Amino acid sequence: MASSKEIAAFLVNGNEYEVIIEPHLLLIDVLRDKLGLTGTKYACGAGDCGACTVLIDGRPSFSCLTLAVTAKGKSILTIEGVAEGNELDPIQQAFVDQGAVQCGFCTPGMILSTKALLDENPEPTRDEIKTALAGNLCRCTGYVKIVDAVEAAAAAMRDGGGR
Amino acid sequence: MTTDAFSEDAFSSVGRRLGRPDVAAKATGAALYGADITLPGMLIGRILMSPHAHARVAKIDVSKAKALPGVAAVITYDDVPKRGFTRSVMAEGLPSFAYEGENQDQFILSDKARYIGDWMAAVAAVDVYTAERALDLIEVEYEVLPAVFDPEEALEDGAPAVHDGWKDNVAGIIDHPFNRGDIEAALAASAHVVEFSGRNSRQKQAHMEPDVAIASWDSQGRLTVWSPCQNAHLAKKAMGRRVFDIGEGNVRWITPAVGGGFGARLSFGVEPVAAMLAKVAGKPVKVVVTREEDFNGWNSRTEQRQTIRIGVTEDGTINAIEQNVLSDAGAYFSHSGTISAVNMQSTLGVFRSPVVRGKATMVYTNNPTSSGMRGYGNPEGSFILQQAVDMAAEKCGMNPVEFRLKNAKGVGEPSMWEPQNLTSCALPACVEQGAEAIGWKDKWQGWGVEKQGRYRRGVGMSIMTHASGAGGFLLEHSTAVIKLNEDGSAQLSVSPCEMGQGILGTLSQIAAEATGLRYENIRVVTGDTDVTLFDIGTHASRSTYAIGNAVLDAGKKVRAAILHRAARRMDLFPEELGVRDGMVYAKADPGITISVADISREAIYDYGTDAEHIMATGKHQCVMHCPNFQAGFAEIEVDVETGVIKVLRLVIAHDIGRAINPLTVEGCLEGGAAQGLGYALTEDLVIDRQTGKVVSDSFATYKILSSLDMPEVEIILVEEPDPTGPFGAKGVGETGITNVAPSIANALYDAVGIRVHSLPMTPEKVLGALEATGPSTRPGPSARLSVAIGEVQARKAVPYS
Helix, strand or coil: CHHHCEEEEEEECCEEEEEEECCCCEHHHHHHHHCCCCCCCCCCCCCCCCCCEEEECCEEEECCCCEHHHHCCCEEECHHHCCECCECCHHHHHHHHCCCCCCCCCHHHHHHHHHHHHHHCCCCCHHHHHHHCCCCCCCCCCCHHHHHHHHHHHHHHHHHHCC | CCCCCCCHHHCCCCCCCCCCCCHHHHHHCCCCEHHHCCCCCCEEEEEEECCCCCEEEEEEECHHHHHCCCEEEEEEHHHCCCCCECCECHHHHCCHHHHCCCCCCECCCCCEECCCCCEEEEEEECCHHHHHHHHHHCEEEEEECCCCCCHHHHCCCCCCCCECCECCCEEEEEECCCCECCHHHHHHCCCEEEEEEEECCCCCCCCCCCCEEEEEECCCCCEEEECCCCCHHHHHHHHHHHHCCCCHHHEEEECCECCCCCCHHHECCCHHHHHHHHHHHCCCEEEECCHHHHHCCCCCECEEEEEEEEEECCCCCEEEEEEEEEEEEECCCCCHHHHHHHHHHHHHCCECCCCEEEEEEEEECCCCCCECCCCCCHHHHHHHHHHHHHHHHHHHCCCHHHHHHHHECCCCCECCCCCCECCCCCHHHHHHHHHHHHCHHHHCCCCCCCCCCCEEEEEEEEEEEECCCCECCECCEEEEEEEECCCCCEEEECCCCCCCCCHHHHHHHHHHHHHCCCHHHEEEECCECCCCCCCCCCCCCCHHHHHHHHHHHHHHHHHHHHHHHHHHHHCCCHHHEEEECCEEEECCCCCCEEEHHHHHHHHHCCCCCCCCCCEEEEEEECCCCCCEEEEEEEEEEEECCCCCEEEEEEEEEEECCCCCCHHHHHHHHHHHHHHHHHHHHCCCCCECCCCCCECCCCCCCCCCCCHHHCCEEEEEEECCCCCCCHHHCCCCCCHHHCCHHHHHHHHHHHHHCCCCCECCCCHHHHHHHHHHCCHHHCCCCCCCCCCCCCCHHHHCCCCCC
16 A cells, blocks of 8 residues: 555645645545645535535536545635635625525535636526536525525626625 | 513614624634544544344454554444433433433444444544444354334234334333323214325435544543534433433533534434543544435434324314324334424314324334434424315315414414413414415315316415424523623623524524624624533524523623613613613713723723622523414426426415524525425435335435425515514424425325325325326326335335436
8 A cells, every 4th residue: 555655736725735645545535634624525425415516627526526646736726715815705705694504514515616607607597506506415595595695696796896 | 572671673683684603614614513623643433334124243253353553442332331321312301200201222332233224333543444444354243133114014913023122112102191082072073074194204314414423531531522412411411421420520512513403413423432432442533424324324304104083063163183103213212202292292283172182102113213303293293284184174165274274273372382372373474474475365276176287286285383492391491691801792602503593693693682782792602511501402493482582681681780880880870771782871862872891891800899790691491482383385286297296386484473583584494495395205215125224325316405406485474573582582493394295295186186195295106196096187098107105115116216
């Protein structure tokens, strides 16, 4: 086992990290266990629920199904990299204001899927929002206020709140 | 509670859609849930789960696992205290005479597997991979025993005994405490009698955060546990007095951020295993589980098979109701008794009836252990009751709306907990406004109207009453501490479980209103039994009502202390002062003010003889609570070719008393509606009846709704303040789920004239029932399946594949 270890470089939230990894290691393990970025959540381990969603080169990806070796050198955005310092991103602010966060366990993945959507489509319809979030399960909200929040975030970003 | 001090017109915090104090951290990833916590030297624990539904351990050899480098502890039945306990932590709130009916039928680990997934051994190792390898090295020889998976078969002579102490598999019997009259005579004397039988599914709580616990013992033998438990103070007692014999004072319970509960956290999860491993290893241990293990495991809604009979007079007055419940406890007793009792209270407690009889039997099987889930008996009973009620209305030729209003209880009549009378009831307004919103007058066309075409629409309704606390049944004791800071902010110390429902914000709004401080200046201290005073915890939709009353009590005392000191400072009487948004003012001249910060700072930094740290404790204790009410309506469209039910619209009108924060109340009801829709149409823990294996053990096979599956949901909040609630508030947390399945079931009857007797109402069952009613209801030759309604065969197929 020891011989298959390697030192791998990862670009996470704009920071470069060097991590000792083994071939079986998943990206979620690197983020949570090696880098201490515990905002990325493990909930199913099977790609069914989306709680572990991160953006890899801007695309939403299940970090629980992604082998760490495949993410080397790519730009990874986790929930910890969404806010600008202590300033919430407009998406985060909208989730807080609209009551879109209940237990919060799906929230990081939900916010990253929303970011990927709004980066591509700044003015989505409610149906487009529901489609974009269909891979992120929420057990608390019934999605009503999450869709409200995405609409509010899109409006705020169009009004110049985005970055 | 609208008094001089709290004028409804001038609320500054109550009734506002304010953001919650805990959610910014959840939106940035900063919030720490159990799995996110790492202690120095911490080990990872994993549990060896039985592959057999019923088997005795003939031999277990852990020597190879112990020898694996990195393994610090391996434990089996031989290593655990032989102290029986029940998994239900909530049961610690029962009075002692009732607690004796809770079977103490579990140890931390077992020497006999009673379901697939039962806990036989556990390991603690340096990391999860090593722990997994150690599990593989444990050698177990099982003596496989005959198993039973059906609660009715479990009651037959010669059925395998799941527990040696309960040879007949009868885990308990409960007679409804408010039985009265001669049921057979009353039914015989009725103009019409209807009977309806069926069963609910084993709905999974399916909280997004998998179960987890961390345990650590200090050098003094004191145990600290971190886990997402809904009743931390009761868990402290259960761990200190039942699982171990160390006393409550030697247990500290910390509740991190909780990723959903829905009743699952009313029970011990892996905490006792974590504590045992940590004790043996001499290091902190975090026990983790997989989603598959959770689905196979130790929590789900209890499956209850029920029959309800209702007798009515010619004019549509209910004169007798009878309910029989058969509860499948699964392998261990858990919540099967208390949930049966609450089912009967809520089911038999909605309608006025001179004669009432209820009886529940709890049965052991080799199915996974069941427990309580959101609604706690109410969604189980309502699915049967509300269909029977529609059948009775049809017999009388009455509109379902009018039949319900005629028979539902109102103010001054006994509540669901009968010794108490209702102090408020906005049910009539809920029914009226809900019916208006769904368009009942136009859409409900009367009984027996046959609809045509492939897609047939229908509307249905349901009403319910639900607890705002468990007064009369369980202990009702909540406390709150409010402590002023020098700068005029305050610490609010309370011990609910914030599992997403928004209770910390709600209690902060009550604290702000009661003290006269700004909402932004209330800082919540919670989640640690060493810091908070006693609270029974979060269940029974009680936290706003019960803990809210404790906060109101403490807040009023702090307000009085502020005004007392301000009066001396301002040379006025306290009665001449008000306090709002952190400023004390003279009522006669609001321009004369002094800040709470000045009062508080001067009280602490008093260089004379009158120093005071302004603080107060508040308490809520009662045997009384005012239940809430709700009316639910559904409009659906049924495809008679495929059996698919499409829900077009749901309306939920809730008797909230006062919405302390309408945003969070709506969120609770919308989320409850989503779970209710899953309960109605898709969610079922499918168990293979040959092996006892859970077939639907992932989110791919156990279908909870996604954003694309949600129909339009309209929430109506009816505010008629209750005189006993904080600012008039009543409970809401669990209730959004309850009316959904029965209102869809009644809409199904309106649309196509069939009744489905078991949940979920899958296309297969709808088609089966359509076939049974004969070809006239069907436009063409049909269908591939003929699944008997409510039969066990329906469970062999995965109905949503």
